[in-house]
Amino acid sequence: MSGVVLAALTAGCTVQGHQSTPVAVEKPVEDTPVTTSASVAPAQLGITVASIVDGRSVMLSDGSKAEVTALAQPGPCWADAAASFAKAMLLNQQVRYDRTTGALSLADGTDYALLALGNGAGRTTGTPTPGQREAEGAAQRVPMGLWGTPCGGKDTTETPTPPPPPPAPAPAPTTTKPTTPPKPKPVFFATCDDARRAGAAPLYWGQPGYRVELDDNRNGIACESRYSTGYR
Structure with a gap:
């Protein structure tokens, strides 16, 4: 009797155990939501x-x-x-x-x-x-x-600085030419009387009108005073 009862209990436990085990059931495919987050071109x-x-x-x-x-x-x-x-x-x-x-x-x-x-x-x-x-x-x-040109990678183009103006030419030196005394006009006196009448006597050596021929004593003075020795 005890063996039969044990078998019956065992069988009952076995059945009960099978009834308490959950079974996973997949949802129908039509219930799966459709993804709508795909990127749009x-x-x-x-x-x-x-x-x-x-x-x-x-x-x-x-x-x-x-x-x-x-x-x-x-x-x-x-x-x-x-x-x-x-x-x-x-x-x-x-x-x-x-x-x-x-x-x-x-x-x-x-x-x-x-x-x-x-x-x-x-x-x-x-x-x-x-x-x-x-x-x-x-x-x-x-x-x-x-x-490239003209920016060269810069946001603004640099305005080239104009070169400084060339220096003003220096004024030409005012060179004062030495004043050359005008050459005396040639004067000729034939005689000392002519020189005296012209107010030019006496005539010194180098002066216009002096001639050795009028300087008798060869002292560099021609047509000396008529009171001097050897005047002409």
Whole structure:
């Protein structure tokens, strides 16, 4: 009897044990929610660039402004060139703008910041990524865009300082030529009487009209006083 009862209890425990074990049941496939967070291609967003503000800012077709934070504010020297590049690449094109990161992408997914940096139409700012530094470095090595002439990588062109005017020529020295005494006019007296009548007697050696022939005593004085010895 005891053996039979034990078997019955054992059997009862066994059945009871099977009934208390939970069985996992999978949910039907149709109850599984469908994931809707897949990324949408930029070209399908329907947002286009309506106008260009400057080399890093544009107005979108939804009325909002998109500013590429990876690009520095264009400097006066290269601002026009940067705006022209943005116009050629973005105007009326479909884009995708991430307002959290400030990244602007073209329809094919091209990052506009890298495009502008690689063509010298932009300069990095803040903490650039390795890709942004590489793109900027490539434009610098050419150099092209803002890294070339006339900006040379600077925001403003330096106005060359005009050379100082040449010194005024020194006035020509006024050299006073020595005054040459005019040569005396030749005078000839045939006789001492002629010299006396002209008021020129006596005639000293070197004076106009002096002649040895009128100087009898050869003392250098011709036509001496008539009272002197040997006058003529």
